[in-house]
Amino acid sequence: MTEKDLIKKIQELRQIQPRKDWVLFTKSQIFSEEPKENFASVLTSLLPTVGKIFPMAQILSPFRFLNFKNLKPVLVTLASLFVLISGAFIFAQNSLPGDLLYPVKKITERSQSVFVSEDNTIKFELNIAEKRLDDLAKIAEKNSVKNLAPAINEYKESVSDVAKSLAVENNKEAVKEIVSGVKKLEEKEQQVRTLGAVIGENEELDKALAQKMVEILETLIKDLEGRTLTEDQQEDFAKAKEYFEAGDYNQALMELLNFGQERGD
Amino acid sequence: MDNQRKIFSSIYDKYVNKIYRFIFIKVSSQEIAEDLCSETFLRGWQVFKERRDIENPPAFLYQIARNLVIDHYREKGKVKIVSAEYSRIIDPKTDLEGKAILSSDLDNIRTALVGLKEEYQDVIIWHYLDDLSVPEIAKILDKSEGAVRVSLHRALKTLKNKLG
Numbered sequence: 001m002t003e004k005d006l007i008k009k010i011q012e013l014r015q016i017q018p019r020k021d022w023v024l025f026t027k028s029q030i031f032s033e034e035p036k037e038n039f040a041s042v043l044t045s046l047l048p049t050v051g052k053i054f055p056m057a058q059i060l061s062p063f064r065f066l067n068f069k070n071l072k073p074v075l076v077t078l079a080s081l082f083v084l085i086s087g088a089f090i091f092a093q094n095s096l097p098g099d100l101l102y103p104v105k106k107i108t109e110r111s112q113s114v115f116v117s118e119d120n121t122i123k124f125e126l127n128i129a130e131k132r133l134d135d136l137a138k139i140a141e142k143n144s145v146k147n148l149a150p151a152i153n154e155y156k157e158s159v160s161d162v163a164k165s166l167a168v169e170n171n172k173e174a175v176k177e178i179v180s181g182v183k184k185l186e187e188k189e190q191q192v193r194t195l196g197a198v199i200g201e202n203e204e205l206d207k208a209l210a211q212k213m214v215e216i217l218e219t220l221i222k223d224l225e226g227r228t229l230t231e232d233q234q235e236d237f238a239k240a241k242e243y244f245e246a247g248d249y250n251q252a253l254m255e256l257l258n259f260g261q262e263r264g265d
Numbered sequence: 266m267d268n269q270r271k272i273f274s275s276i277y278d279k280y281v282n283k284i285y286r287f288i289f290i291k292v293s294s295q296e297i298a299e300d301l302c303s304e305t306f307l308r309g310w311q312v313f314k315e316r317r318d319i320e321n322p323p324a325f326l327y328q329i330a331r332n333l334v335i336d337h338y339r340e341k342g343k344v345k346i347v348s349a350e351y352s353r354i355i356d357p358k359t360d361l362e363g364k365a366i367l368s369s370d371l372d373n374i375r376t377a378l379v380g381l382k383e384e385y386q387d388v389i390i391w392h393y394l395d396d397l398s399v400p401e402i403a404k405i406l407d408k409s410e411g412a413v414r415v416s417l418h419r420a421l422k423t424l425k426n427k428l429g
Contacts, residue, residue: 006425009374010393018285018299026303027277030310031270 096135097154098147122165122174126181129158133188140195152199159185163208175216176257179250182209213249220256273313276322277306283323283395284330290375290390291334301337305330323397324405331387377427385420392417 001009092104109128116124132155139147166178182205189199221244224237236255243252284305289298308329312319319325378386384406391397391405399417403410 001425001428003421003425006421006428007393009370009428010378010389010424012371013286013290013375013378013394015371016286016289017282018289018302019295022299023281026281026299026306027274029303030277030307031274 096139096144096147096151097132098144098150102150119171119174122162122169122178123181125158125162125165126178126185129155129162129185130188132158133185133192136197136199137188137192137195140192140197143196148197152197155199156202159202159205163202163205166205166208166212169212175212176253179209179213179253210249213253217244217249217252217256224256269314269317273310276309276313276319276326280323280326281306284326286394287327287390288330288334290378291386292337293375293379297337301330301333304333321401321404323395324401327387327391327405373428377424380427381420381423384416385423388413388416389420389424 088101088104089108092101092108095101095105109131113121113124132151136148136151136155139151162182169175169178189202193199221241229237240252240255243249243255281302285298285302288301288305289295292298292301305326309319309322309326312325378389381389387406388402391402392399397405399410399413403413406413408416
């Protein structure tokens with residue numbers, strides 16, 4: 001074979017050609033990469049402009065030693081993490097006890113307690129307990145057996161938190177609201193029981209509530225005994241004392257608090 | 266940006282066949298050749314956008330393609346097997362009848378060519394297939410023109426011996 005023949009043979013390899021559709025597709029792909037500007041690229045592209053407008057800001061910036069182009073992957077990762085975490089928080093709001101994202105929902109709820117004043121702590125705890133009861137109702141309706149036990153535990157825990165807050169509560173007006181809150185909770189609990197959930201008694205809460213009411217009623221009675229009362233007032237006071245002695249603290253408290261309002265305290 | 270796009274678009278049109286062939290001869294797979302070729306142009310476009318000018322576009326693109334082929338074999342831990350069976354040429358021209366097998370003559374020449382050392386393969390492809398001049402090849406390889414001429418001569422001689 002002569003050198004000329006060999007070169008001719010080599011040149012036959014020119015028949016190797018790419019697919020025409022692939023050539024067109026690849027070209028469009030290469031140029032379509034261009035408009036894909038993400039958060040990081042926008043940020044990095046803005047930095048020189050910001051630097052021109054505010055040269056002092058660039059000098060004083062604690063980040064002036066950082067090369068933002070090198071930080072691009074970090075920024076992309078941070079932005080992705082932010083999206084992921086926000087997504088998890090949003091999805092978590094519909095989660096139920098026993099679900100994977102449920103702890104996230106709990107953290108979100110608990111973090112709100114930072115903004116609650118001491119006076120409203122018990123109301124906040126009652127609200128949480130009510131939410132747990134709603135979760136439990138949803139689970140009982142769906143008959144989701146695997147979520148049932150965690151949901152009951154969660155509810156019990158929230159009721160226990162209410163009881164703890166109640167023990168340190170000294171505002172007699174707040175106690176009145178708490179009594180109606182607890183009553184509402186008990187009614188709801190009864191509804192959930194009819195759906196088949198076995199919740200059990202809230203002994204801790206009942207005990208804490210009774211103890212708190214006795215404390216408040218004793219203080220109120222002692223206070224009124226030292227005052228001069230009209231005949232009507234004496235009658236109402238005697239009725240309230242009767243309720244108290246009969247153990248109907250709820251009714252006794254209502255009488256005394258209304259009595260106080262009538263007197264204009 | 267539009268102007269840059271136009272310039273790179275014409276570079277793409279001019280060299281896509283050559284770069285594809287250069288890669289295909291080395292990897293003997295349509296799929297891999299397409300992947301590496303599109304990656305070559307994508308990287309080329311990214312650099313072109315930043316620098317706004319490339320002195321020698323073919324040299325620049327061949328260099329990227331060359332590195333990508335090397336990386337391909339290195340990353341995959343692949344050994345370049347050049348047995349006739351493994352490296353049979355699949356004609357990527359689907360406008361004919363899909364993946365038709367080229368003539369055994371072509372198959373033989375490609376197999377023999379891939380069996381040469383890397384530099385000999387490259388100088389033969391660039392000079393005899395892609396019509397690059399000796400000075401252009403010298404620039405890509407960062408060698409003197411004399412050294413390229415010697416390489417070309419030796420490469421042809423070795424290929425001739427291989428083909429018997």
